[in-house]
Amino acid sequence: MANAIPSRSENYSEWYNEIVKRADLAENSAVRGCMVIKPYGYSIWEKMQRALDDMFKETGHTNAYFPLFVPKSLFEAEEKNAEGFAKECAVVTHYRLKADPNKPGKLIADPDSKLEEELIVRPTSEAVIWNTYKNWIQSYRNLPILINQWANVVRWEMRTRLFLRTAEFLWQEGHTAHATSDEAMAETRQMLEVYARFAEEWMGVPVIKGYKTPNERFAGAEETLCIEAMMQDGKALQAGTSHFLGQNFAKAFDVKFQSKAGVLEYVWGTSWGVSTRLMGALVMAHSDDAGLILPPKLAPIQVVIVPIYRNDEQLAQISDKVKEIMGELRKKGISVKFDDSDANKPGWKFAEYELRGVPVRLAMGARDLENGTVEVARRDTKEKNTVALEGIVAYIEELLTDIQQNIYKRALAFRESNTYKVDDYEEFKRMLDEKGGFILAHWDGTSETEEKIKEETKATIRCIPFDAPREEGKCILTGKPSSQRVLFARAY
Amino acid sequence: MANAIPSRSENYSEWYNEIVKRADLAENSAVRGCMVIKPYGYSIWEKMQRALDDMFKETGHTNAYFPLFVPKSLFEAEEKNAEGFAKECAVVTHYRLKADPNKPGKLIADPDSKLEEELIVRPTSEAVIWNTYKNWIQSYRNLPILINQWANVVRWEMRTRLFLRTAEFLWQEGHTAHATSDEAMAETRQMLEVYARFAEEWMGVPVIKGYKTPNERFAGAEETLCIEAMMQDGKALQAGTSHFLGQNFAKAFDVKFQSKAGVLEYVWGTSWGVSTRLMGALVMAHSDDAGLILPPKLAPIQVVIVPIYRNDEQLAQISDKVKEIMGELRKKGISVKFDDSDANKPGWKFAEYELRGVPVRLAMGARDLENGTVEVARRDTKEKNTVALEGIVAYIEELLTDIQQNIYKRALAFRESNTYKVDDYEEFKRMLDEKGGFILAHWDGTSETEEKIKEETKATIRCIPFDAPREEGKCILTGKPSSQRVLFARAY
Secondary structure: OOOOOOOOOOOHHHHHHHHHHHOOOEEEOOOOOOEEEOHHHHHHHHHHHHHHHHHHHHOOOEEOEOOOEEEHHHHHHOHHHHHHHHHHOOEEEEOOEEEOOOOOOOEEEOHHHEEEEEEEEOOOOHHHHHHHHHHHOOEHHHOOEEEEEEEEEEOOOOOOEOOOEOOEEEEEEEEEEEOOHHHHHHHHHHHHHHHHHHHHHHOOOOOEEEEOOHHHOOOOOOEEEEEEEEOOOOOEEEEEEEEEEEOHHHHHOOOEEEOOOOOEEEOEEEEEEEEOHHHHHHHHHHOEOOEOOOOHHHOOOOEEEEEEOOOHHHHHHHHHHHHHHHHHHHHOOOOEEEOOOOOOOHHHHHHHHHHOOOOEEEEEEHHHHHHOEEEEEEOOOOOEEEEEOOOHHHHHHHHHHHHHHHHHHHHHHHHHHOEEEOOOHHHHHHHHHHOOOEEEEEOOOOHHHHHHHHHHHOOEEEEEEOOOOOOOEEOOOOOOEEOOEEEEEOEO | OOOOOOOOOOOHHHHHHHHHHHOOOEEEOOOOOOEEEOHHHHHHHHHHHHHHHHHHHHOOOEEOEOOOEEEHHHHHHOHHHHHHHHHHOOEEEEOOEEEOOOOOOOEEEOHHHEEEEEEEEOOOOHHHHHHHHHHHOOEHHHOOEEEEEEEEEEOOOOOOEOOOEOOEEEEEEEEEEEOOHHHHHHHHHHHHHHHHHHHHHHOOOOOEEEEOOHHHOOOOOOEEEEEEEEOOOOOEEEEEEEEEEEOHHHHHOOOEEEOOOOOEEEOEEEEEEEEOHHHHHHHHHHOEOOEOOOOHHHOOOOEEEEEEOOOHHHHHHHHHHHHHHHHHHHHOOOOEEEOOOOOOOHHHHHHHHHHOOOOEEEEEEHHHHHHOEEEEEEOOOOOEEEEEOOOHHHHHHHHHHHHHHHHHHHHHHHHHHOEEEOOOHHHHHHHHHHOOOEEEEEOOOOHHHHHHHHHHHOOEEEEEEOOOOOOOEEOOOOOOEEOOEEEEEOEO
16 A cells, blocks of 8 residues: 555545545546546445435435526526526537647637527526426426436536535436425425435434525525534534525526416425535545445445465365355345455455445454354454354344444434534634534524624534524624524534 | 327328427427436436446446546547547536626626636547546556446537437446457447347347448447447437447557556557437337337336226225235336326326326226226237236236337337348439338448448448348449448438
């Protein structure tokens, strides 16, 4: 192995970059701000997609596909949305290249192919989709429309970081249309619950559900719900958002329906999305200085088996036994890899699979064969045990379940021990600088206060938690009355 | 239902457009040349994706993701490839919009955000990918690289048709790198076989495998293999291509590896793809004047059940029985829908599910309940039978298999009866005009002849079939000697 990975305590940010690159998750490309998602990283994303897609379908949604490009006039239609995204849009202006008359072998955009109307590479698809829904909706019988799309989107970013902030990223965006405000709000909530369940049950990442403040809402939404997760450096990461759009897009695109009562009304909308950003959250929530730690449910390889042998005969004997075990594991739906390559020593392999976050490692040598045992190492705690081969499949099944739960519990305990109630602004600033973490504090409810705190401390209101108890208090900055604490943190 | 769908014999082209729109597969969007793939159409595409993805993985490939944008300088690197795609490229020139100073509420591309280097929206990804592989490959130990990507691509088209030719389309593109020419050629062939198997076994569309002529090769390839299918109007549709890239991209991007012998050599490459165009092929190969005909393996709904009832009591009794049958069908992995909505009459439902190509329809009335029977209608032949409920699940399973085979056989018989050997140029022209179909004829092997024939007849050489027997003959146009027949047709 090349240079050591910097430890988390040394340089958290560099640690993250190195883990992402060395575990073969992703790398920067030749295209400014765009990443290459490598096969190992992509196979984790595929598992996320499959799990989420199943949850979307279970809740009655279907997939569809809408165009990559948004004509400028459509983009402009919902003013707040346009204003929110205008500063980070890739703009297509020409549809042809031609030979550069001044430089042989080079090409230029053909001036004769200039578009009459520029096309925006979608930063999000509300505009294109609501312009389409307009034609699909006449009556209440056409509602609800419950559609999701898996797609790439582009938001130009000056400072990019693999997975966390890239100019192009992959995501899913749900776009639904409803006859009533209540139904749209119920959908908005339902999808946030789906995201929370996915984060906790699949990623092993505990999240806090809440409302965004008006300042932090999606451009064009009436209400934005979010899930917020804590990373190991105490910073927050927004892991998913679900927006109640009210009738904003329906009005911008003139989408009306005839109600049961025969009245023409504007349609109510929602949109909701999670992205490859979740890959960054997964890395930062669990991994350690030796590399990735993956929850078994999302690990492309759940069990790796490494043979320890001195000669070909020993390898052959070990292989026979291993193949038997592999067959049984696969029957149980457990993905397993046998690394019998002779290019690398066992110690190298151990380090490599630790780096890649494989949840369970088995090592089997000649003595194990004799004794009917195998060495089992779990990635999350690095514990090793010698275990009888008899009943090994059931043992591993249980172990995978235990690891899945353990990394969740560990992340939850970390968050709890790094969440503070603070009532004094000086202490608030000191805590942020010294400890980081989540701070529950009183806020007077104004955007001015929120912005001033952000300016002075770099902390933002991550959300107004759903489950925050009513509690009389005074705003940490202004001393004005407040009726509940909100969640402050520095964030990714 | 609105206006009747034009029949195939009346207006094949309009028939196709109407089927695609009315069966809710896709529609044109507000973005020139880009389509919206609607939920029903997308669910067929998802089934195609799943089947192909499994086949790619079985043959050792993994998925990854590469950037949407290609910087102009990378795009230029492989000259033939650049030349081949330059005329149909969407070009991003700016990364920001700003308020139009002259028109309140409107936006313009901010002149201050002009990119130093334009970005091309990928028409295909060889350039970006080989530029990445350069960093992944040092030694023969890093080879082969077997990667696939599911993505959207953009090729500007002036005349577009839903699925068949759209500016943006969805596809998969495999990009592999190998140590030897033989290995790369074997991969090229293997993937063409995968495509052929998918077309025949899943889509029920027989295909002819062969080599493209140099004229019709992928820009930048040394050899292009293809599968060609016949549509019901006798025209050909290229359903998939697999390219042997030689060392062209390795040379353009300077991708070398150290061989086992310690010599630095250029890497050998392949690329291969199929796209949403297959959706067009699926429609045009099988469907009839009443609507879609879907192969059971790709049908989102395989069985629909329509109750025939006079009152709520009858409906309740029928529903009880239907739910029992549905449970059993689902246990067998058969997707089934019970349409008990009271908004439409049975006759309307029958027409609707015919339009949507549901392979099997069951209709159950009060008398059926009494007699322990159900009416079974198959979509492909429109045959109806009254069948005993006892053993109905096994009956339906067999029926689905039979339909899958039948539509393949029917398409094969159609192709065979519309494929001709022709040795005279006048007859060749007459056949094309009067009968269409595939023509096997001798060709002298030159691009000039090929182009002249295309100009005069609009027929192109679809491929040089792998299984064409050696046969001495004379070129149909020039009379020069030829050693085998090639496949001519007018094509989509």
